[in-house]
Amino acid sequence: MRSAAIIGVGQSAYRRRPEPGQSTHTFIRDAAVAALADAALDARDVQGMAVASFSLAPDTAVDLAWKLGLSLRWLLQDTNGGSSAMNMLGHALRGVESGVADVILVVGGDATGLAGYGKIAANYNIATRDHLAPLGHGGPNGVYALVASRQMKAYGLDKSDYGHIAIAQRAWAAKNPFAVYRTPLTMEDYLAAPMVADPLSRYDCVPVVAGAQAIVVAHPDRAPRDRAAVRVRAHRASFNYDNQEGDGLKTGISTFVGDLWREAGVAPGDIDVASIYDDYPTMVLAQLDDLGMIADHDLARFCRREVGEKRFPLNTWGGMLSAGQPGGPAGGLNGIAEAVLQLQGRAGERQVKDARLAVATGYGMTMYRYGGTAAAAILERTP
Amino acid sequence: MSAGIVIWRCKGCGTAVFPQRLLCPHCHGAAFDEDRVHQGVIEEVSVIRHMIGQTDWQPRRIANVRTPGGPSITVGLRDGSEPGTVVELEQEEGAPYARAKVRS
Numbered sequence: 001m002r003s004a005a006i007i008g009v010g011q012s013a014y015r016r017r018p019e020p021g022q023s024t025h026t027f028i029r030d031a032a033v034a035a036l037a038d039a040a041l042d043a044r045d046v047q048g049m050a051v052a053s054f055s056l057a058p059d060t061a062v063d064l065a066w067k068l069g070l071s072l073r074w075l076l077q078d079t080n081g082g083s084s085a086m087n088m089l090g091h092a093l094r095g096v097e098s099g100v101a102d103v104i105l106v107v108g109g110d111a112t113g114l115a116g117y118g119k120i121a122a123n124y125n126i127a128t129r130d131h132l133a134p135l136g137h138g139g140p141n142g143v144y145a146l147v148a149s150r151q152m153k154a155y156g157l158d159k160s161d162y163g164h165i166a167i168a169q170r171a172w173a174a175k176n177p178f179a180v181y182r183t184p185l186t187m188e189d190y191l192a193a194p195m196v197a198d199p200l201s202r203y204d205c206v207p208v209v210a211g212a213q214a215i216v217v218a219h220p221d222r223a224p225r226d227r228a229a230v231r232v233r234a235h236r237a238s239f240n241y242d243n244q245e246g247d248g249l250k251t252g253i254s255t256f257v258g259d260l261w262r263e264a265g266v267a268p269g270d271i272d273v274a275s276i277y278d279d280y281p282t283m284v285l286a287q288l289d290d291l292g293m294i295a296d297h298d299l300a301r302f303c304r305r306e307v308g309e310k311r312f313p314l315n316t317w318g319g320m321l322s323a324g325q326p327g328g329p330a331g332g333l334n335g336i337a338e339a340v341l342q343l344q345g346r347a348g349e350r351q352v353k354d355a356r357l358a359v360a361t362g363y364g365m366t367m368y369r370y371g372g373t374a375a376a377a378i379l380e381r382t383p
Numbered sequence: 384m385s386a387g388i389v390i391w392r393c394k395g396c397g398t399a400v401f402p403q404r405l406l407c408p409h410c411h412g413a414a415f416d417e418d419r420v421h422q423g424v425i426e427e428v429s430v431i432r433h434m435i436g437q438t439d440w441q442p443r444r445i446a447n448v449r450t451p452g453g454p455s456i457t458v459g460l461r462d463g464s465e466p467g468t469v470v471e472l473e474q475e476e477g478a479p480y481a482r483a484k485v486r487s
Contacts, residue, residue, distance in 0.1 A: 118436030127402045134478035135459035136443040138431035145429035146447045146457070153427075196433045208435070243408035245454070368402065369447070369457060 004096035005229035005382060006089075008039025008216035009337035014180050014324050018111040018210040024055045025067060027212035027326070028109040032068060035214035040224040041103060048074030048101030050092055052084035052108045052329030054120050064107075074101040078329070082277050082364020083237065084108060085213075085332025086375035090235045092217040102218060109212025110327025117208045127368045138197050140279065140366050141205050145197035147248040147370055148282040152199065154249060155285075155299040159199060162281040163190040164308035166203040166321055169278070171310075173318025175349035180209050180324035206279045206331070209324030213333035215340070220382055228382045230340045233357075234264035237375035240367070248370030251283070251363055253290035256376075261292070264378035266357055268293045271378075273342045273352045274312070275335030275360040278319040279328070283371070287361050291376065313352045316342060332362040336377075343381040356381055387419035388472045388479045390453055399453040401479075420456075422484055423448035425468045428460065448472070448481055 012030035015022065028051070036043060049072055051061045059067075061077035074095050078084040085108055092104040112120060121139030123129050137143065151157060167190060173179035185203065193202035220229035236259055238252025253260075261267060268291060278284045285299045294302045306312040317323050317338040325331040339358035341347045347355075358379045365373040390401045395412030399420075406413055427447045434440045444460035448470060456472075461482035464470055470481035 115436040118434070121435060130477045131402055131479060132457060134476065135445055135457070135480070136431055136434065137445050137457065137459075138429075138433070139435055141433075141435070142429055142431050142445055143457075145431075146427045146445070149427040149429065150447075194432070195430070198428075198430045198432070200429075245408070369455065 001097050002099055003220055004093045004217055005220040005223070005231045006215050006336070006340050007218050007220065007223040007229045008035050008041065009214070009340050010034025010036070010038045011178060011213045011337065012109065012211050014178055014209045014211035014326060016180060016209055017113055022111060022210065024053055024109055024111045025064070027111050027210060028053070028064065028107050029068065031109060031212035031214040032105055032107055035105065035216050039216040039218070039222070041216065041222070043068070043070060045103045046070050046072070046105045048072055048092065048095050048104035050076040050078060050088035050104065050106045052078040052088060053110050054327050055110045055112045055116060074104060080365055080373045082279060082328040082332055082371065083362030083373040083375040084329040084364070085336055086360065086362035086377060087237055089215070089217070089232070089336060089377060090237060090375070093232055093235065096217055096219065103222065104217045105214060106217060106333065107212060107214040108327065108329030108333045110330060111210035112208070112327070114208060125367060141197040141200060143366050143370065144280045144282055145200045148199055148280065150247055151249055151282050151285065157300050160187060160191065161300050161303035162204055163187050164303040165281040165284055166190055168307045168310060169315050169319040170322045172316045172350055173322035176317045176323060179318040179322055181207065181322045200280065203321070204281055206320045206325040209326050211324065211326030211330060213326070213330040213337055215333060215337055227344050227346070230343050231380050231382050233266070233378040233380050234260050235377040236260045238373070240372045241374070244368050244370070244372070249286055251286050251290050251371065252374030253287055253361065253376055257290055257292060260376055260378065266378060271357050271359050272313070272355040273316060273339060273358045274314050275339045275358065276315060277332055277335060277361050277363040278315055278321050279325065283363055287363055287374070291359065316347065316350050316352060328364050335360045339379050343379060384473055384475050386473055387421040388456060388474050390418050390420050391415040392418045401454045401456055420450045420453050420472060422469060422471055423450040423456065423481070425464055425466050425470055426455070428466055446481065
């Protein structure tokens with residue numbers, strides 16, 4: 001089997017709202033162009049493309065290929081929301097490894113504006129449209145408010161524990177020129193922020209922005225000469241892991257975590273940097289705990305010590321909570337791209353010293369009471 | 384408005400589900416009986432104070448309700464009930480609501 005790796009990353013500018021002349025398509029174009037330039041490839045080199053977006057319709061993937069002038073032999077459109085990025089990465093790796101395509105461009109992006117996002121949130125699936133939206137449930141904010149209350153009770157968390165995540169990620173965002181929210185955040189700011197859906201306040205809820213992100217998957221030898229490609233040591237995904245019969249405090253990661261670490265041949269303690277899908281701090285903790293990265297399942301201590309005292313490099317681009325979420329799909333690609341930059345020593349001011357191994361996750365598709373999709377990968381800098 | 388919430392009970396193994404499914408998640412049987420659940424206990428409550436994309440929004444309360452031997456259901460709360468409260472369930476055009484059960 002051939003080898004496959006991530007050889008380039010790129011993103012569009014992020015905007016709080018799309019400006020006149022900007023659309024989902026133009027943001028995706030900008031990210032695609034940036035990623036290909038980063039990989040030192042020409043658009044003519046691209047043989048495959050994967051795309052995920054909530055706002056591409058009525059266009060589909062082939063329409064996007066047409067508008068980008070890409071003639072392809074491999075094409076995928078993914079609909080798994082917050083784990084779309086990780087899902088597309090897995091398929092793209094297999095696509096290159098199997099020899100179906102030499103170079104695959106993976107893109108995600110959205111430019112819905114708030115009103116557009118509100119419509120998407122209310123019509124996310126039939127269960128949401130028929131049984132949640134009529135209640136005025138507030139979209140995912142309301143759903144994860146209930147999950148957060150459950151988590152606080154189950155693990156003895158205080159509101160300020162979540163604050164450590166929001167504050168630490170904002171500090172990372174200050175070092176990321178692409179982040180939309182970069183003003184330093186204090187615990188006083190965090191605790192004084194207006195409530196959105198109790199117990200979630202402003203800084204617990206991922207801010208919707210407009211933008212796109214892309215990565216390039218190809219044989220590692222295609223990487224630009226001045227840098228190492230990033231290999232994926234292990235990749236796993238889960239879909240509808242518990243039929244929505246649990247409490248949402250575990251994610252689908254819990255179903256494959258043993259296989260993930262075994263295949264990677266490393267342990268949670270070996271990880272140098274983590275990109276954990278962060279639509280809400282609650283779900284960051286749930287995923288980290290499922291990954292076995294929280295000692296003794298003590299979520300509160302992890303927040304106060306590992307995150308609050310900056311001992312653990314978590315979501316070093318600021319996460320979606322501070323950099324912004326340009327739709328779930330691109331949001332997931334952010335984490336992968338940041339892991340790549342860190343492992344290649346290209347993260348600038350936010351570089352984690354000697355980063356060699358990273359974990360990245362995706363989580364999403366709020367089917368009814370919590371998310372039903374999850375995926376994770378262990379990434380490594382090639383020698 | 385109708386009393387209780389319609390749920391679906393698998394004819395094969397008795398598992399109750401809400402929302403409706405195509406196959407039972409446990410025995411994968413395709414036949415269900417329609418049933419109604421009339422009460423449950425509130426486990427968590429949230430107040431939705433802000434709605435994405437809307438500027439004229441009045442706060443609403445939602446809750447997670449555990450039904451006896453049945454599924455957990457997200458409801459709109461008609462009153463100020465808090466966690467632990469036993470509530471009566473009702474349905475309006477498919478959407479589930481609840482209010483505190485009046486002691487008889």
